[in-house]
Amino acid sequence: MAVILVLSLPEAAFMPSIPPPSTTPADGAAPAAETALPASAQPLLDRDHSILAFNERVFDWACRSDVPLLERLRYLCIVSSNLDEFFEVRAAPHITAAQSGETKGAYTVASFAALMAKAQDLVARQYALYNDALVPALAAQGIRIVSHGERMPEQRRWVQEYFQREVRPLLIPVGLDPAHPFPLVANKSLNFIVRLKGSDAFGRNNEIAIVRVPRVLPRVIRMPGRVAPKGALFVMLSSVIRAHLADLFPGREVTEFSQFRVTRHSDLAVDEEDVRNLRTALRQGLQQRHFGQAVRLEVSSSCSRFLADFLQSQFGLPEGALFRVQGPVNPVRLSQLVDLVNDPALLFPPWRGAWPVGLQEGVPILAQLRERDVLIHQPFERFDAVLAFLREAVHDPDVLVIKQTIYRTGSDSELMELLREAVRRGKEVMAVVELKARFDEEANINWAEALESIGAQVVYGVVGLKTHAKMLLVTRREGRQLRRYGHLSTGNYNPRTARLYTDLSMLTANADITADMDGVFNHLASQNRPPRLRQLMLAPFHLHKRMIEKIERVGLAAQAGQGGRIVAKMNALTDEALMRALVKAGQQGARIDLIVRGACMLPAQLPGVTDNIRVRSIIGRFLEHTRVFYFAAGDQEELYLSSADWMNRNMMRRVELAWPVTEPGLRQRIIDECLVAYLYDDRDAWTQRSDGRYERAPRPTTGAGAQAALMARYGQQQATAARKKRKTQ
Known part of the structure; x- marks a missing residue:
């Protein structure tokens, strides 16, 4: 029988169907x-190179004039965040090949040069867009980031007061000498390198100092109305510190300086076969993540060759890994400006998904699942339905067991609190928590400990594998039988990203699928051979x-x-x-x-x-x-x-x-x-x-x-x- 696929979207631009199977190319x-x-x-x-090409496509959204202005800035920040992760995860073997002069194999000096050239070009285009298009467009809307040279006298006085009150007490300038070697610089932290003239209190001419900027300080600061009567004026923390570097070195002259940031390899490597407690080993590994192999160095475009060479030698980086930037060395933090302005006219219209078409509001969800499966297309439909499913199960006295996989759920999760409430209500709760979810390890460790502390059965999956499957299974007593209800998803149990990512999930009471899910959960807990699955592929x-x-x-x-x-x-x-x-x-x-x-x-x-x-x-x-x-x-x-x-x-x-x-x-x-x-x-x-x-x-x-x-x-x-x-x- 021929398959006819009917498109129900109203837009005429879409063709009416997937082209049917054919031998015609x-x-x-x-x-x-x-x-x-x-x-x-x-x-x-x-x-x-394909990953960088993807980021170029994301960057295009920052360039589009039909995108609201603050959203364009947000896309610029997303590209920077993606590049951070790219270097943290993918760059180490390229750096090692360049350092060793490798000419054969998958990673060579030539492949490093080609990759860095592409990354350098993308970064240069980012800053050009920011300086030449976004900054003027923001200024036209009365939103300005004011540099030191542009500040009026009363604004300079306010910045000085802010520096003395909020910033200066947290800064510790370190002058380098044999007793004070180059400090261990954390991954992606903001720092200043300063070259000094004159001698210190002991008569020594140690000319290099490092100033680390604490992460607790906001990177974008809004000036109060009394010094910014027209529009919204902001200053960057780096500009505040730059304007008062001399205050940190009384009696000496600052001759050169630059902000800098080093990116380090941050993929956790834990030999799971050789540890007794994976959670403990990962928590210890998290402490070292910030100090892995250096893979990228960012400095101000005005950084002198002397200071750049000094930093490169300290981090052992080849020339291609040095990025000179025409602005803040961490554009990701410019996302704070989006939140501080928060002008609806400069943002996408707010979107709140519909209640899933397959679910009737106000009617028990489990009862509806006995009649039909339900598809949820996020974020066009709301993830709230998944929370409602779990909430109903937690408060249903006939529900006996709840099992769930946890990959990325966030540090503040109603879903996790519901699991804790289920334990308090006497239900058996099993959580398969993936401790190795990249960059979410700490949040997942904390949730695992919180669940274990009140009696939930916490499983860390299988040694050597990440548990990336997304499933939630509820077992309920119905008369003399036990009946299962399940949720399967292409995405994570994270209410925040459920509003930002497109995903599909399905609620079902299908006996074959839910039996398969139960078998997979038991496999993850016991590590016995997986059962013969009827519907799922594992x-x-x-x-x-x-x-x-x-x-x-x-x-x-x-x-x-x-x-x-x-x-x-x-x-x-x-x-x-x-x-x-x-x-x-x-x-x-x-x-x-x-x-x-x-x-x-x-x-x-x-x-x-x-x-x-x-x-x-x-x-x-x-x-x-x-x-x-x-x-x-x-x-x-x-x-x-x-x-x-x-x-x-x-x-x-x-x-x-x-x-x-x-x-x-x-x-x-x-x-x-x-x-x-x-x-x-x-x-x-x-x-x-x-x-x-x-x-x-x-x-x-x-x-x-x-x-x-x-x-x-x-x-x-x-x-x-x-x-x-x-x-x-």
């Missing part, structure tokens, strides 16, 4: 040549293999003239085996569309190799985070949601889940909202070229991005529901 391309390169010979793109055991099998099945169907179609949406594509399978299926005639937000190592539309594969990336107001995999082999179609990207780490070094969506209405919603809409997005899409570069899709005067269309759809839905509610009152 995508975009009218010629059929793959008989002499096509074998999949094993497929050249892949560089992962690190990494690292068989998810990878099953995905490859499904790709191969589509390829064989296409080769046999039955038609083959794959549409996969994910955050990253870097697993070599999956990419080889896609290449082969494409060469067999399958039509393949990949919607990959971030890094993608598979080049699209490469003549004779990937003619039938298209890759696009959607960058929008919300961070794309859904993982959806659609396979059509002849008239057989399957659709899966997953916590896993198609990356080797997800398939081999994490506990991940994928689950099928078989209910026709829910499956159609996912196809419409997460695949079709994104394939025909003509506003926020980027198309990958065969050389790995991305081109933004033409932006016509009509049409809308997928996210904007979904917001319009769910906004109309909310308005309709509100009208109906008013009529019944």
Whole structure:
């Protein structure tokens, strides 16, 4: 039977369906040549360059004049934050290769130079945009960051008073000498290096001093109205300190200075096989994270060669890792300006998602799940429904057991408090807490200890693997039987990011799925062999293999003239085996569309190799985070949601889940909202070229991005529901 996929979004710019399975190559391309390169010979793109290319696409939002001004600044800060993480996680082997003069292998002097050149170019464009476009645009709105040279006398007096009262007591200038060696500079901390003339109190000519700026101090400070009568005036903390550096060295002359910041390798490395208590080992490791291998040095553009050379020698960094910047060395902190101004006219209109269409408000959720599965598309629909599900379970006296995985839930989480309340109400609570969730380790350790302290069963997952699967399982006594209710998600149990990331989750009472979930929870606790699963696919055991099998099945169907179609949406594509399978299926005639937000190592539309594969990336107001995999082999179609990207780490070094969506209405919603809409997005899409570069899709005067269309759809839905509610009152 032919599969017809109907798009229900109202925007005319979207095509009406996913192109059906066909042996005709995508975009009218010629059929793959008989002499096509074998999949094993497929050249892949560089992962690190692909990550930087993703950040260039994010940076484009900061450049767009149709984006509200403060949101443009926020996107600039996001790029800086992403670059921080890139250096913290990905740069160390490149630095080591450059330091050792490596000329062979995956990391070489040449690869380091090429990567740093690309990073340097992106950083330079960031500061150029900030100085040449955003600062003047902010000034036009009466929002100014006032430098020392621009301050009026009364403003200088206020800054001096602020420095003496709030800043000076926290600063400790360290003059360097044999008794005071170069201090251990923490990762991403703000510091000043100062060159001095004259002698110290003991008659010595130690000319270099370091001033560390405490992290407790705000980086952006608003001037009071009495000295800023017109508009909103701000000063940067670095400017306040710079203006009063001489006050820190009485009797000596400051001849040179620069602010600087060093980025360090920050991926925690703990030998789990060789520790008795992973939580204790990680807490000890967190103390050392701030002092890992130096991988990047940022200094002011005016920093002298003498001071730059001195810092480079201290941190042992090659020249390419030195970044001279035309402004604050940490643009991430400029996000404080967005919060301080908080002008609705300069921000995106506020968005509050709709209540999920599958749930009736005011009716017990568990009762509704006995009738049907419920799909939640965040943030277009509210994560509040998941909290309501858990809240209902916590307060239901017939609920006996609650089990949940915790990956990134935040430091202030209602969800975690609900789990604690469940324990207090006498329910059995099991929490699988992933202590190694990068940069959330400390919050998760604290939650683990808080849950354990009141009697919850806390499990840290499997040695050597991260538990990245997102699931919540409730067991309830109903008469003489026990019935399970489950929640599975592509995203984290974090109410804050649930408003900022696109994700799909499903509430279900399906007996097969919930039994599989219970089996996975028991596997994580006991570390026995996983049970035979009926519906779920589990990494690292068989998810990878099953995905490859499904790709191969589509390829064989296409080769046999039955038609083959794959549409996969994910955050990253870097697993070599999956990419080889896609290449082969494409060469067999399958039509393949990949919607990959971030890094993608598979080049699209490469003549004779990937003619039938298209890759696009959607960058929008919300961070794309859904993982959806659609396979059509002849008239057989399957659709899966997953916590896993198609990356080797997800398939081999994490506990991940994928689950099928078989209910026709829910499956159609996912196809419409997460695949079709994104394939025909003509506003926020980027198309990958065969050389790995991305081109933004033409932006016509009509049409809308997928996210904007979904917001319009769910906004109309909310308005309709509100009208109906008013009529019944």
